[in-house]
Amino acid sequence: MLHLNRWAAAGLLACTLATAWAGNRPFPQHVTYTAGAIKPNHVTQASMDAAVSSQYAKWKTTYLRSDGGDGSWIKYDNTNSTVSEAHGYGMVLAAYMDDQAVFDEMLRYFRNHPTDQSPDLMAWKQTLQNGQMVDVEGVDSATDGDLDVAYSLLLAHVQWGSNGSHNYLAEAKKVMAAILQWDVNPKKHNLTVGSWVSGTDRKFTRPSDFMASHILAFARWDTANATAWNQVHASIVKAVNDQFTHGSEATGLVPDFMVFKNGVWVPTPGKFLETKHDGDYSYNACRTPWRLAMSWLVDGRTDLLAAQQKTASWIRAKTNGVPTNIDAGYIVLNGTNGQSFRSYDDLPFTAPMAVNAMTGGAATQTWLNSLWTSINGGDYGAVVDYYGDAIRMHVLLTVSGNWWTP
Missing domain, CATH: 1.50.10.10 (Glycosyltransferase)
Known part of the structure; x- marks a missing residue:
């Protein structure tokens, strides 16, 4: 009995240590998102x-x-x-x-x-x-x-x-x-593309950096600079909605890069930093259906919701509800808005649309279900490439209801 008690005590100690070492919010965390948000059913x-x-x-x-x-x-x-x-x-x-x-x-x-x-x-x-x-x-x-x-x-x-x-x-x-x-551009409060930017290049911004929910968290924790963070958030809202009301009314799409011109954020013409499609929805902006939906899903903010719901309804109709019909690039500036300019699918474009679909309510429930199946082995293997797999991990965390906010 003595030996049994010692082993039992050792087991209890091990369990206690394991509990002590666990985080305060270990996976999984089943978060309740904003009312109206849907998950795969x-x-x-x-x-x-x-x-x-x-x-x-x-x-x-x-x-x-x-x-x-x-x-x-x-x-x-x-x-x-x-x-x-x-x-x-x-x-x-x-x-x-x-x-x-x-x-x-x-x-x-x-x-x-x-x-x-x-x-x-x-x-x-x-x-x-x-x-x-x-x-x-x-x-x-x-x-x-x-x-x-x-x-x-x-x-x-x-x-x-x-x-x-x-x-x-x-x-x-x-x-x-x-x-x-x-x-951050100290005059317009927009996010620039990096610490190297100066002068007139500060008028440019990259919508894939529009992590609106991150910015709201920064305002909560960095209270001394809350006003500055709220100004950054306001600049994000303005840029997205400028595009939504000036060219992307039917799609909600934003381009890879934008520039502030005549009081409005517009897609960059030509090549600004990467390709001739810098003014279109390409390998940077493909993340925005995920990033822009987050401030509504987890923070309850509606500033960006209309554009995201438009994208959810547009892409579902555009693809006839088939995830692999999401093409790896759509026109925003350089032609007809919403027209694809690549004829293949790619995980970084498909996965973010699952978070976006969470904003659409009953109308996008079947679409969300299809997207979950597609990115979780239905159409894409467990390993695709660094970019697609990193984005997919964030999307799966979110869509499964495990994205809590600090």
């Missing part, structure tokens, strides 16, 4: 949770690396490189999945690769060279990575607290301050 909650867990395990195995010795990073292409966008995605996912060991190693990597402008922003690209991760192509930041890193640190504070080896909240506030200083 053709599968069980347990099966959706299992899909998220399975996909996260595969995502880590496929993309998480620690070569170079200065922390963990996400392999985003076949050249042993990473970018801050990928890093931000990874830190957000680790926080939601209560994966503190991974998160802390990614935080260490973030701190080991600062920009020239600020120690609290991450240089946008590194490549493995001679066993070390080396900054390449400019030691400055990209705004999307900066925003996700700051948001992930708020998640970490709620998940694990800030009294341990890291003061996550203090770290978050430092990154938020740097974003306001380096990634």
Whole structure:
């Protein structure tokens, strides 16, 4: 009996330690979204949770690396490189999945690769060279990575607290301050595309950076700068609705890049930063049906809802309700708005439409069900590529009802 009691006590201690080590909001968290939001109703909650867990395990195995010795990073292409966008995605996912060991190693990597402008922003690209991760192509930041890193640190504070080896909240506030200083146009309060931007280039913005729900969280936690964050949010609302009422009335689509001209945000003409389709809905803007829907889903804000509901009804009709009929690019500026300019589908375009469909109510229920099945093995395998798989992980977390806010 003595030995049995010792083993029982040891088991109880192990359980107690496991509980102590678990986060405050371990996966799964079944969040109640804004009234009117829908979730897939053709599968069980347990099966959706299992899909998220399975996909996260595969995502880590496929993309998480620690070569170079200065922390963990996400392999985003076949050249042993990473970018801050990928890093931000990874830190957000680790926080939601209560994966503190991974998160802390990614935080260490973030701190080991600062920009020239600020120690609290991450240089946008590194490549493995001679066993070390080396900054390449400019030691400055990209705004999307900066925003996700700051948001992930708020998640970490709620998940694990800030009294341990890291003061996550203090770290978050430092990154938020740097974003306001380096990634925001002080005159128009719009997000610029990165810390390198100056002069007239500050009039340009990238709608895929319009993480409206992140911005609202920053305003809650960074109370000293709440006015500034609310001004950033207002600029996002204006840009989306300027386009919705000046060209995208039938689609709700926004382009990859926009510029402020004559008091209105408009698509950029020609090539601004990447391709001739910078003024159209392409590989940046494909994320917006997910990003722009979030402030309504989790925060109850209706500022962007009309445009998102229009996109939900338009894309469902455009594709006849078949997810793989979503093409990998649609015209916003350079032709007929809503006309496709590529004749193939791609996961980064398909997956975000599932979050968008959550805004449509009963009219988009079957469409949402089809999208869930499509991105969860129906049409796309467990591994596609870094970009599609990272976006899919965020979408699955959201659509399954597990996206809580800090």
